[in-house]
Amino acid sequence: MTTDKAGIVETLVSRLGDSGVLRDDDALSRYTHDWAGDALGTPLAVVRPRTTDEVADIVRLCNEHDLRMVPQGGHTGLVGGAFPDRDQDELIISLERMNRIRDLDPVNFSMTVDAGCILEEVKQAADTEDCDFPLSLGAQGSCQIGGNIATNAGGLNVLRYGMMRELVLGLEVVLPNGEIWDGLSALHKDNRGYDLAQLFLGSEGTLGIVTGAVLKLVPKAEQTRTALLGLPSVAAVIELYTLARRGCSDLLSAFELIPRRCIELAMEASPQLSDPLDEAYPWYVLMEVAATGPIDLSEMLERLLENGMEKDLVLDGALASSDAQSQNLWQFRESMLEGQRLKGKHLRTDVSVPISAIPDFVDRAAVMVSDVSPDSTVIAYGHIGDGNLHFNILPPPDTSNEERRVLLHDLEQRLFAILDEFRGSISAEHGIGRTKQAAYLARLSPTERELMQGIKSLFDPKGVMSRGRILPE
Amino acid sequence: MTTDKAGIVETLVSRLGDSGVLRDDDALSRYTHDWAGDALGTPLAVVRPRTTDEVADIVRLCNEHDLRMVPQGGHTGLVGGAFPDRDQDELIISLERMNRIRDLDPVNFSMTVDAGCILEEVKQAADTEDCDFPLSLGAQGSCQIGGNIATNAGGLNVLRYGMMRELVLGLEVVLPNGEIWDGLSALHKDNRGYDLAQLFLGSEGTLGIVTGAVLKLVPKAEQTRTALLGLPSVAAVIELYTLARRGCSDLLSAFELIPRRCIELAMEASPQLSDPLDEAYPWYVLMEVAATGPIDLSEMLERLLENGMEKDLVLDGALASSDAQSQNLWQFRESMLEGQRLKGKHLRTDVSVPISAIPDFVDRAAVMVSDVSPDSTVIAYGHIGDGNLHFNILPPPDTSNEERRVLLHDLEQRLFAILDEFRGSISAEHGIGRTKQAAYLARLSPTERELMQGIKSLFDPKGVMSRGRILPE
Incomplete structure (x- = not known):
């Protein structure tokens, strides 16, 4: 036709x-x-x-x-x-005009929303009932719930609350043939047949259009403590992470790795920021604990810090004692992104390896970069508790755009090859879409490809929905 | 052929x-x-x-x-x-001879196991590294990890740690054509394409045979506190639950509803048990909090108890001050199951509704039972935090087996009809298998049925694997 x-x-x-x-x-x-x-x-x-x-x-x-x-x-x-x-x-x-909060149930710890609701507005609505929707992203002021679902969004608090996959109870989806699948269940537990909702989570719009969702809420934290710590090595960061998991029970909500270069980039982008610790350290951890109820979070963080110092893992640290101080520490995490952007075209990756493999992976990858392009700068930061690194590379400042393109592509290929040895992922949280398709397909087994194609064909036999994303046309 | x-x-x-x-x-x-x-x-x-x-x-x-x-x-x-x-x-x-622990990685908080490993043995292996695999079931001494995966097992700690779906990082599966799908990833975060592992979780053996899995571990709890509380009504139980979620941060690991009749059944089955509180109360809550690190769990529970008493939600309570006392309280939960078994053939259900709907559902269902069979006894217990009730019915003791069969089938049909009004599930954690197939299919929309059949055909075009389970032959 x-x-x-x-x-x-x-x-x-x-x-x-x-x-x-x-x-x-x-x-x-x-x-x-x-x-x-x-x-x-x-x-x-x-x-x-x-x-x-x-x-x-x-x-x-x-x-x-x-x-x-x-x-x-x-x-x-x-x-x-x-x-x-x-x-x-x-x-x-x-979906931008579908932005109604359909229902908010603080007893079931759930809310039902249109897919076009902006994440920040969902969080604000939950807040009116002293609840929180615990997905937390840099883009939360503009990203929409439907997109968060389609991409199985991650962010800063995955360590504690999981990816979007773990934050959704039910979905309403318009299938590629125009039928509405009403899976808008508010049940916390339901073991009837294959879990269709799971297929849409992370399907990047290729299997249907999410129009509504029931989201899982948590009690709003009554207290939050933030710390920025200086550490000697990535290995020390990983060891501190295992101590933090044990010392902070399940109250650890963020544990971010930041290299010294990123602290500098943040200060370049936001001149009001001053060096957060008395000296410069090769690696930093920005961590947060949050709780409700009778728990002394300051004591918890202080003990962890002492413990880490005794073991020579932590060299120095700043504990925020107010919301303003805490925001100031998080400002480094946000400004360092702007600082990178100011450097022009660079390699941005979103990879993951097992947490225990992070030190080796970072070492191997850094050696590779210095071999191939000694004047490039590695900035590896990320969410330690998820094994998720944004291993980014700034090319030498004097290279032309075309040189950059060639160099960065080469570095990416080499980085992904190292990743393969660790059974890592070339896309921990951003998905495949179009830009990562080639690298994705190169790593897909024939069996996997057949199953993925089969699922796509089952839901969208004519290939009319988000064609060419994830899988090729 | x-x-x-x-x-x-x-x-x-x-x-x-x-x-x-x-x-x-x-x-x-x-x-x-x-x-x-x-x-x-x-x-x-x-x-x-x-x-x-x-x-x-x-x-x-x-x-x-x-x-x-x-x-x-x-x-x-x-x-x-x-x-x-x-x-x-x-x-x-x-799978019973496939019972190797393949790998244990306390830094990645993961372990890789054969599917035939018994749950209890997995938990013991995790314990050697001061970790826990937090799936907790009555059957853990004999159930196997592969079965836990195939049925997306639930149990006592879902409230805190989620179902099996949330405790699996990767899977190895033999597909119905004999190909091995190697999805044995130890990554905590990976957004590459459709998440095939999710399809096998809860597929009840119909899409392939799980042969291995990477499981998520948590730090082993250093302290645990248990309490048994007496309450006046199911509505009070639900209100206490919302207080407990807030008062115990994310440290609440169990919150079980137990009716008076179950306390009696437990004492009948285990004569060494004596009435746990000074008086009898219509409803009980058995709750547990667990933590690592510097947290005063006794204070946490005492505050919750005080708060609940002030609000007339809690009438009396016993806090276990030793492991032995805690085990004694849990003995009620275990013995009540044996007590039910001693009553002969009865209706056992495994339903879920939104948590906020539990009081209405229990009321409506109890009225229905007393209308249809005034001499039957309702025993509704379950996992409040999951909205999951085992709403069971003991028929009058003097009814014949054939009368029981007819009566229980009738009661089940009526109970499921009430459940439909609450958008509940006829199978919160046990799955469909064969015994729940008719009730399941009666509630499946044509769209859902087509998608489920399509998924089955994609993985198992010849229908050789667990045929007739979930979907009919």
């Missing part, structure tokens, strides 16, 4: 009204630039449904006419999954 | 040796009785591979010859999933 694209768009306008279908270039520009500012392809149009039924209508129509669709959330994805890669070929279905 | 069953068994004997293939009735009897002692069908034979490669060989052979197989673990399933239902038709593949 030849797709009468213009005709379909007209039909959509007649159903959704002018404000429901955006077509002119000005209006579209907001939907065609990702978080990094890169412009990608132009969509045929952006449709903005308000209800699940409207999403189902749109999808049914597109499926009937073989028109490709891509669901889009808050544009904060990092692998190009929610953007068209060529012009006038795909319809973007934006 | 006509299946030459005897020929296949001979081939298996030649490959696995006599001790690897059991055929005579005496040897088979151990594999044909489930936990409740009910005899089911007789298998063609029981094969007992020692390695993943042997499992793959067996499965490939059976698949080629269209011979049906069913994997079997520790025989503690409750829905008849691991037993043949007719004679000489299926081959049982027992």
Whole structure:
């Protein structure tokens, strides 16, 4: 069937009204630039449904006419999954007008939301009942719950609360044929048949469009303590992590590795920041504990610090004694990202290895970089409790863009090869989308590829939904 | 193709040796009785591979010859999933000789095990590194990890640590065609494509045979406190639960509802037990908190108790001040199961509703039972934090077996109908297997059924693996 694209768009306008279908270039520009500012392809149009039924209508129509669709959330994805890669070929279905909190149940510790709700707004709504939705991301002011689900989002508190996968009780999904799957269950436990919701978590929009979700809440923390510690080596960081897991029970909510270079980058990006400890140390840990109830968190952190110092793991440390001090410490974690951006094009990775393998992996990878490009700078930071490193590389400042491209690609290939020896992942939390597809496919066994393709074909036999993401066209 | 069953068994004997293939009735009897002692069908034979490669060989052979197989673990399933239902038709593949601890990594908080390892032995192995594998079940002395995975096992500590789904990092699975899927990843975070491991969790042996797993560990608790509290109503239990979630941070590891009748059943079954509180109360809560590090758990429980008493939620309570006292309190939870068994055939259910709906559900269901069969006794106990109730019904003692069968079936149908109004689950943790299939299918939407069938066909196009479980033949 030849797709009468213009005709379909007209039909959509007649159903959704002018404000429901955006077509002119000005209006579209907001939907065609990702978080990094890169412009990608132009969509045929952006449709903005308000209800699940409207999403189902749109999808049914597109499926009937073989028109490709891509669901889009808050544009904060990092692998190009929610953007068209060529012009006038795909319809973007934006969930941004589906942003209702449908229900909040503090006794069941759950809330039901539209997929277009912004993460920050979900957290604020939970807060009104002294609860928290414990997903915590740099992008939480703009990312949407549907995108968090489609990408199985991670972030800063995975160590304690798990990935998005562990924070979802139920889902409502419009399947690629336009049927609505109502899996909006608020049950904490349910062992009936294959768990379909799990398939959509991390499917990056390829199996259907998530329109609603029941999220798991936790009691809002009554107290939080933050510490920034200076350590001599990555091995010391790992040993301190095992002490912290034991010394802080299950109350450890963040344990971030930060190299000295990142502290410097943060201070360059935010000149109001001053060196956090009296001396400079090769590695830092930014950690946080949080609790409700009668627990002395300061004592807990002080004991850990003493213990770490006795064992020569911790060289110095600052414990925040107020919210302002705590925010100041977290400012380093945030500003170092801006500091990297100011350095221009560089290699950003999102890899994972078993926690016990982190020191070896970092050593091996750093040696590789210094062999290949001695003037490049390694900045390896990340979420230790998840074995998740952002092992990034800044090329020498005087290299041209084209030289950078070639060098960074080469470094990435070599880094991934080392990763393979550790049975690591080339994408711990960002997903595959389009940008990581080649590296992903190169590592997929024939059996896995067949099963993945089979799942895609089962849900989307015509290949109309987010085609070309994760798996190739 | 006509299946030459005897020929296949001979081939298996030649490959696995006599001790690897059991055929005579005496040897088979151990594999044909489930936990409740009910005899089911007789298998063609029981094969007992020692390695993943042997499992793959067996499965490939059976698949080629269209011979049906069913994997079997520790025989503690409750829905008849691991037993043949007719004679000489299926081959049982027992994992019992695959019981190696392959690796224990206390820094990554993970261990890699064969699927035939018994849960208790896994926990003991973790203990040698001051860790715990936090799945906790009545059957842990005989159930196997592979069965725990296939059924997505729950148990007593789900409230804190989640179901088996949340305790598995990676899986090794022999697919129904005999291929080995090596998903034995020890990564805590990995967002590459659809998460295949999630499909096997809870698949009840229908998609493949789990042969190995990487399990998530937690630090071993250094201190544990247990309390048994008397409460006036289920509503008070639920309100106390919300206070406990807040007052005990994330350290609450069990919160069990027990009705007075169960305390009595426990004392009948274990005459050494005496009434735990000075007076009898309509409802009890058995709760536990556990921690490592500098936390005063006694103070935590005392404060909760005071708070609950001030609000008239808690009428009386006993706090265990020693391990022996704690074990004594848990003895009520264990003996009440034996007490029920002594009452002969009765209705056992495993349902869930949102936690906030528990009081209404229990009320509605109890009224229904007293309307239909005023002389029956309701015993509703369960895991409050999971919304999971075992709403069981003892029929009047003087009814015949046939009367019981008819009455209990009728009560179950009515109970499930009430459950439907609460969007509850007819199987919170036990799964579907064969015994719950009819009630499951009656509640499955056409869309869901098509997707479930599609998944089954994708993994097992010939239908040779655990055929007739979850979905009908």
